[in-house]
Amino acid sequence: MEKHFNLLMLPLLPVVMFLSGPKLSESARTFTIVNNCKETVWPAVIPADNFTAGSFVLKPGQSILFTAPVSWSGRIWGRTGCNFDKNGNGSCQTGCGSTHQCGASAKPPATLAEFTLAKQDFYDVSLVDGFNLPLVVTPLNGTGNCSVSGCDTDLRPNCPKELAVKANGKNIGCRSACDVFNTDEYCCRGRYGNAAVCKPTYYSKKFKEACPTAYSYAYDDPTSIFTCSGTDYVIAFCSTRFVIS
Template structure:
């Protein structure tokens, strides 16, 4: 039997209300969204058992998950791809692995991996970094904040035009794009030694290619002025395989908050219009 559209709407609105009630009052909400066409395994470090699910979990295509960030948290979030974990959480990944564990905790990810980096302070600092290479597009969107609060990220797929010498190939396809530092390990590419300062360490042909494709992301170690952003008192949406212009939403204090004015209209409708919707349903006006 087909589900009546009104029933679907009722379930949708009720689910939103229950989600908002469950979240309650919280200082900083991190929403992680998988807009990719495949399952990913987000990793968070540092993370404990009582936050960020221990630093690792599976997220199917189209799914999202919400966490409350600890006070003064500073760390990294990235996606692992092509993973295979057993029931005990042991396994391997094609890119981004943190050893052989599902839950990364304090372990760093292997290169290449696109990193979302966030420091909660006054104000917050956040960026998306390609210094460790690229495996998936990542966008960081602040919501409910004060200040500049620009959207950071790399929403281009650098695997498509990755130079052969930087490419990580698995089963005939490019699974990731390494950084020049990771591949060649020279002082010039890694901004160390005599190149260990912003005056002598300049963009290379490789980092320029990254920057052209992703102007709102770190392309090399001293790419600060156009790559690091600030915002105060904000929640964050970290979305994989998304556009920087794509509207995103999160929950805070029982309210749905979104990243642009058009979605704000939907927000108001969902918060105030659900009573009217339920009344119409029960009066049979949707038939």
């Protein structure tokens, strides 16, 4: 199926209202991405063939809406510390580096929202590639195990120093142990490449304690992946405070 991404910039209200009535089509999901952070966030969507090449800017309090077909499978994340000129030249401190438009995926560390859309959707929020922003996924009016997923705690201030990414003396991200140490045990590969052998480590347990419904390491499936049918989604940076009507 051809991918179609329609977007609309929306002001953020104290209560997020979703209009009643039929969906755009039975084969589409509506995503509302909201920036509740005190900083500007540059969200990225991959893949996004017809969606501004997958990158845009949300100032504090702004939101954006787009639709994706049920065949879509991809990732949404936020970039921070970005500075681009009018020609798109510049860089970001986290999320994806020196280009205005992201490539195939995020550059660690990045908090990822992951989706596979089908008759029954699968979705999760992953810290397997590290953390750069609080991120929560809320399904709307679906059926199934439609739980809120994500990490609403800011892990940057208390990130272990060996995992911390700094800029101007401030923690701007928290890397995964796999990214830092690159061992089979931390990366769940080699003889650790299955769920029976690859177990939580000191670092993944710290992530899990702070964010119980997010992936903390590669085989963290039972408490981290959710399914839902016939749902739309809110992807919120830095907040879970939503009233749905």
